[in-house]
C-alpha cells in the first residue's frame with residue numbers, strides 16, 4: 001500500500017537516465033532500469049568497444065578499471081542476483097566458456113561433510129574478468145532502451161543556474177545532467193554514478209555547491225600477487241581445500257575461470273617488505289610450491305607473469321549525512337560503491353554483487369527517495385518526458 005506522495009514506480013512514466021561508467025555495476029544497472037521502461041544512456045570513458053566475449057582476454061584494453069586483468073571469481077550472491085534479475089547474462093557467460101561452479105561440491109567430502117538441502121546456494125558462474133565483462137556488455141548492447149556511448153568522459157554535473165536554484169530550493173543546485181569532456185551538456189531526469197570506487201562524484205557535487213558525500217577510507221593493508229594459467233585439456237586442478245586458504249603470512253586464493261583457465265593469488269600484508277619479491281615469477285612459483293594443498297594449481301601453462309595490485313582502499317560513501325541527503329530535492333544522483341573487501345579477500349562482500357539498479361528498482365537505496373510523478377513538459381522534467389523526482 002503506497003501512501004502520501006509515493007507512487008508505484010511501475011506506473012511511472014518513462015525517465016531519461018544517464019548511467020556513468022560501463023563497468024559491471026553500470027551495465028547491470030542500465031539493463032534493469034531499461035527493463036522498467038526507461039531510456040538509459042551509459043557514458044563510458046574508455047573508448048574501446050568490447051570484442052566477442054571469448055576474445056576479450058586477448059583483445060580488450062580497459063584502462064579505466066585497474067583490476068581488469070587481475071584474478072576475479074564471481075561469488076554465489078552475484079550468480080543468485082543475476083539468475084533472479086538478468087538470467088541472460090549467465091547464459092552469455094556460459095556461452096563464452098564461463099564455468100558453472102559449486103564452491104562447496106568441489107571440495108572433498110572429508111572437508112565439507114555430506115551435502116545438505118539448500119547447498120545449491122553455493123553455486124556460481126564465473127569467468128576471467130574481461131570475458132565476464134564482455135558478456136555483460138554484449139547483453140546490455142542488445143537490451144532495448146539501453147544505449148552505450150564509449151569514449152565519453154564525464155567531467156562534472158550539470159546544475160541549474162544559481163538564480164533558478166535559489167528560487168527553487170534555498171540555493172541548492174539541482175542536478176540536471178552531466179558535462180562531458182569538450183563541454184558537451186547531456187541532460188537527464190536521473191543521473192546514476194557507477195564510476196567505481198575512484199568516482200569523482202564528491203568533487204562534482206562540491207563544484208555545483210552541494211556538500212560532499214561523507215566518506216571514510218582506509219588502506220586495506222595487503223598486496224595481491226596474481227597469475228593466470230590454463231590447460232589445453234580444459235581440466236582444472238582439483239580442489240584440496242577451500243578457494244581461500246589462510247597461512248601465517250600469506251593467504252592463497254585458487255580461482256577457477258573460463259575455457260580451462262584459472263588463477264592463483266598470493267595475498268600478503270603490504271608491510272611485509274620481504275614478500276615484495278613475489279612479483280618475480282620464479283619466487284612466486286617457489287612460494288606456491290611450499291603450500292601442499294595449493295601447489296598443484298601451478299601445474300598448467302602460465303598465461304601471465306605476476307600481476308601486482310597494491311594500495312587497495314576500503315571506501316564507504318554516504319550520500320545521506322545526519323539523515324539529510326546531500327542532494328536534497330534534486331533528481332537522484334548516487335554513487336555505486338566498490339567496497340574492496342578488507343576482512344579477507346573473499347569473506348567480505350565484493351562490489352560486483354552490489355548493483356545499484358536493483359536498489360533503484362526496489363527503492364531501498366542509500367538516498368531515501370519519495371517518488372512523485374513529474375508532468376510531461378514541466379520545468380522539472382528537462383527532457384520533456386514525465387519522470388521521477390525524489
Ligand SMILES: Cc1cc2nc3c(=O)[nH]c(=O)nc-3n(C[C@H](O)[C@H](O)[C@H](O)COP(=O)(O)OP(=O)(O)OC[C@H]3O[C@@H](n4cnc5c(N)ncnc54)[C@H](O)[C@@H]3O)c2cc1C
Nearest residue numbers: 021023024025045064067072073153154195196350351352
Ligand atoms: C584486486 C581486486 C580484485 C577483485 N576481485 C573481485 C572478485 O574476485 N570478485 C568480485 O565480484 N569482485 C572483485 N573485485 C571488485 C570488482 O572488481 C568491482 O566490484 C567492480 O569492478 C565494480 O564495478 P563497477 O562497475 O562499480 O566499477 P568499475 O569496474 O571500476 O567501472 C567503473 C567504470 O567507470 C568508468 N569511468 C570512471 N570515471 C569515468 C568518467 N569520469 N566518465 C565516464 N566513465 C568513467 C571507468 O572507465 C570504468 O569503466 C575486485 C577488486 C579488486 C580491486
